[in-house]
Amino acid sequence: MIDLRLLREDPDRVRASQRARGEDVDLVDALLSADERRRSSAVRFDELRAEQKALGKLIPKAAGDEKTELLKKAGELATAVKAADAAQNEAAEETQRLVLRLGNLVHPDVPVGGEEDFTVLETVGTPRDFASEGFEPKDHLELGQLLGAIDVERGAKVSGSRFYYLTGVGALLELALVNAAIAQATAAGFVPMLTPALVKPRAMEGTGFLGQAAENVYHLEKDDYYLVGTSEVPLAAYHMDEIVEASRLPLRYAGFSPCFRREAGTYGKDTRGIFRVHQFDKVEMFSYVAPEDAEAEHQRLLDWEKQWLTGLELPFQVIDVATGDLGASASRKFDCEAWIPTQGKYRELTSASNCDEFQARRLSVRMRGEWRGSGATSSGGGGRATGGHVRPLATLNGTLCAVPRTIVALLENHQLADGSVRVPEVLRPYLGGREVLEPTAK
Ligand code: AMP
Numbered sequence: 481m482i483d484l485r486l487l488r489e490d491p492d493r494v495r496a497s498q499r500a501r502g503e504d505v506d507l508v509d510a511l512l513s514a515d516e517r518r519r520s521s522a523v524r525f526d527e528l529r530a531e532q533k534a535l536g537k538l539i540p541k542a543a544g545d546e547k548t549e550l551l552k553k554a555g556e557l558a559t560a561v562k563a564a565d566a567a568q569n570e571a572a573e574e575t576q577r578l579v580l581r582l583g584n585l586v587h588p589d590v591p592v593g594g595e596e597d598f599t600v601l602e603t604v605g606t607p608r609d610f611a612s613e614g615f616e617p618k619d620h621l622e623l624g625q626l627l628g629a630i631d632v633e634r635g636a637k638v639s640g641s642r643f644y645y646l647t648g649v650g651a652l653l654e655l656a657l658v659n660a661a662i663a664q665a666t667a668a669g670f671v672p673m674l675t676p677a678l679v680k681p682r683a684m685e686g687t688g689f690l691g692q693a694a695e696n697v698y699h700l701e702k703d704d705y706y707l708v709g710t711s712e713v714p715l716a717a718y719h720m721d722e723i724v725e726a727s728r729l730p731l732r733y734a735g736f737s738p739c740f741r742r743e744a745g746t747y748g749k750d751t752r753g754i755f756r757v758h759q760f761d762k763v764e765m766f767s768y769v770a771p772e773d774a775e776a777e778h779q780r781l782l783d784w785e786k787q788w789l790t791g792l793e794l795p796f797q798v799i800d801v802a803t804g805d806l807g808a809s810a811s812r813k814f815d816c817e818a819w820i821p822t823q824g825k826y827r828e829l830t831s832a833s834n835c836d837e838f839q840a841r842r843l844s845v846r847m848r849g850e851w852r853g854s855g856a857t858s859s860g861g862g863g864r865a866t867g868g869h870v871r872p873l874a875t876l877n878g879t880l881c882a883v884p885r886t887i888v889a890l891l892e893n894h895q896l897a898d899g900s901v902r903v904p905e906v907l908r909p910y911l912g913g914r915e916v917l918e919p920t921a922k
Contacts, residue, residue, distance in 0.1 A: 481579055481841040484515055497585045500592045500803040503692075504581075511578040518571035525564040532557045581691055584838040586803050587812035597802035598815075604786065605795030607819040608893065615897040619822040620888040621753035624650060626899040627891075628920035630754060641751070642743060642758045644884075649917050653890075654761065654883050656910035658736060661763040661788065661881035665734035668784055670765060673735045675714035678705040683717035686843035688809035688835075695744040711735030712877040715766035719845045723870055724768060726849035730777060731768040734880065736761065754884040755827070763880040770851030771837055774874035778834040781878035782814045785830040788880055791906040794889050795819040797826050809835040818889040829885050832878030840872040847873040 487494050491512055498505045535557060539550050591599045610617045624630030629650025635643035646654050662672050684690050684706040689697055698707040708714060715735045724731065739762050750756035765784060769777045782798065789796050801813040810833035817826035840846070849868030894902040901917040908915060 481838060482582055482585055483837070483841070484575070484579065486585075487511065488515065494582070494585065498583065500586050500590075501583050501806065502594070502804045503583060507578060507581060511575065511582065514571060514574040514578055518568065518575045521564060521568040521571045525561070525568045528557060528561045528564050532561055580685065580842070583691075583806075583808045584688075584811045584836060586806065587834070589800070590806070590812050591800055591802045593802040594804040595802070597804070598799040599802075600797050601800055601814070602798040603795075604790060604797070605793070605819075607795045607821065610821060613897070617821040617892060617895060618899060619753065620755075620891045623891040623895055623899060623901060624753070624887075626919040627901065627917050629653065629887075629891075629917070632753065639758075642756065644754050644757060646887075648920065650887070652911060653887060653907075653917075656907050657881050657883055657886055658761065658763055659910045660791075660907055662734060662736065664784070664788060664791075665763065665765060665880055668732075670732040670734035673711070673715065673718075673733045675708075675711045675718075675735045675737045677708050677714075677738050677740070679708055679713055679717065680704070681706065683713055683720070683843075684708075686720065687713045687716045687839050688807070688842070689713065691808050693807060696742050698740050698742060707740040708737060709741045710739050710762060710877075711737035711764045712766060715764070715877070716839050716845075716875055717843055719768065720843045721845075723846045723848050724873065726770060726847050726851040726868070729768060729770050729847060729851055729873065730773065733766045735764045735766060737764075739882075753888065755888050757884055760882060760884045762882045765878045765880050767876045768840075768845070769874050769876065770847060771872070771874040772851065774834050774836055774876060777874075777876050778812065778814070778832060781832040781876055782816075785816050785832060785878055785880065789816055789818060789829065791904065792886070792890060793904045794829075794893055796829065801831075807833070809833065809838050811836050811838070818885075819893065820889060821892045827885070827889075829882065829889060830879035833876060835875045835877070837872040837874055839875045845873060845875070846870050 482494065487508070491508060495505050495508045498508055532554070535550060535554050539547065539554065542550050591597055621630060621632065627650065628648045629646065631645040631647050635645050666672055678700070681690070681704060684697065689709065697709060700707070714737070715733050718733070739760050741758060743756060743758060746756060765781055767777050767781065786798070796816050796818045799815050799817060801815055806813050813831060813833045815828045816830040818829045820827050848870045891901050894904065896902060896916070899919045903911055903914055903917060
């Protein structure tokens with residue numbers, strides 16, 4: 481949710497942001513007029529209430545015709561106060577309804593355009609030249625089947641398309657990835673968290689997943705629960721309706737959860753294997769920071785993602801995602817895309833979003849006191865000062881390991897000619913020291 485004061489002071493900036501996102505610009509004017517009505521009706525209500533109170537004091541002192549006249553006026557005023565109250569409530573509700581539909585303001589450096597209009601910020605590593613090694617790379621599904629690691633046929637039999645089983649070494653590989661990712665995050669100071677996968681509407685709405693993204697979300701109508709598409713949702717809502725002392729910031733959590741995605745609108749896309757599925761597990765980094773620290777934290781999240789992918793020895797590029805592909809909550813998003821040999825292109829593996837104060841305003845998460853840098857302590861940080869200024873903080877999220885896509889990239893990039901797969905060193909301690917995964921299929 482954007483700051484309504486900013487909207488009033490600089491509506492053109494909000495219009496430009498909506499335009500850059502390819503979204504409804506008229507919404508800005510509808511919101512401005514609802515906000516104007518909200519403010520003027522609140523003033524009107526306050527005036528009438530003051531008049532009513534003043535009149536109330538005069539009545540006991542009056543007598544005769546004067547009293548009759550005052551009582552008549554009091555009756556009229558009571559009706560007017562009731563109407564003004566209804567009008568202010570209606571305008572406030574309309575303002576809230578409209579502001580929740582508005583996306584976050586885009587960062588001025590974000591490239592303008594759609595999915596294909598990203599900017600490449602950096603390329604790390606070099607894709608392998610399989611031709612020079614004398615063999616044609618197999619795709620992840622063929623490798624997964626040879627290793628006895630992936631079973632999509634039975635996934636489809638039991639649950640339908642875009643479902644799968646990870647079996648044998650595939651299951652072990654997921655557990656190894658998750659443990660390695662949690663170990664990296666913990667070493668960086670993140671608190672590991674196992675989060676709920678079902679949340680109430682407010683958590684979903686607050687994180688910005690019920691607007692344009694709603695069609696991608698599973699809803700359990702009978703109980704009015706949503707299945708989360710990412711642990712970003714329960715991690716953002718973790719401090720809902722709370723005030724965090726500035727001295728405690730940044731707060732960093734590494735969530736591990738199943739993620740459920742309807743994948744509406746992707747019919748026919750990535751239908752082979754486990755690249756795009758309805759259910760997967762993910763380790764997600766989530767930070768609460770002071771707004772003035774948000775851009776630096778965004779860079780730090782990206783650096784942790786790069787550390788992770790570099791450790792897995794995957795070639796990848798970092799992109800600055802274009803305005804039209806940001807999603808409602810992000811003001812800026814950096815994706816890391818790993819090279820997928822059989823597709824001959826880089827594909828998204830991680831995504832780091834700076835949501836500024838957008839989610840915090842919707843979820844009412846605020847900070848108290850001045851933030852004096854991440855080294856501040858409770859005694860020196862000033863945040864414990866009672867009566868400190870209370871204001872929204874900023875939230876950011878970044879993927880560390882989205883399991884199936886990471887498995888796709890690992891199998892394809894580290895395959896050997898006979899269908900076995902080399903295990904990168906960072907993962908070996910989590911796989912009982914195994915250096916190579918061997919085919920099991922006859
Ligand atoms: P997002 O929360 O949409 O930024 O996604 C985080 C990461 O999860 C992406 O970078 C992908 O690696 C992965 N991911 C997203 N959707 C799917 C899906 N349907 N199946 C498998 N992995 C996915």
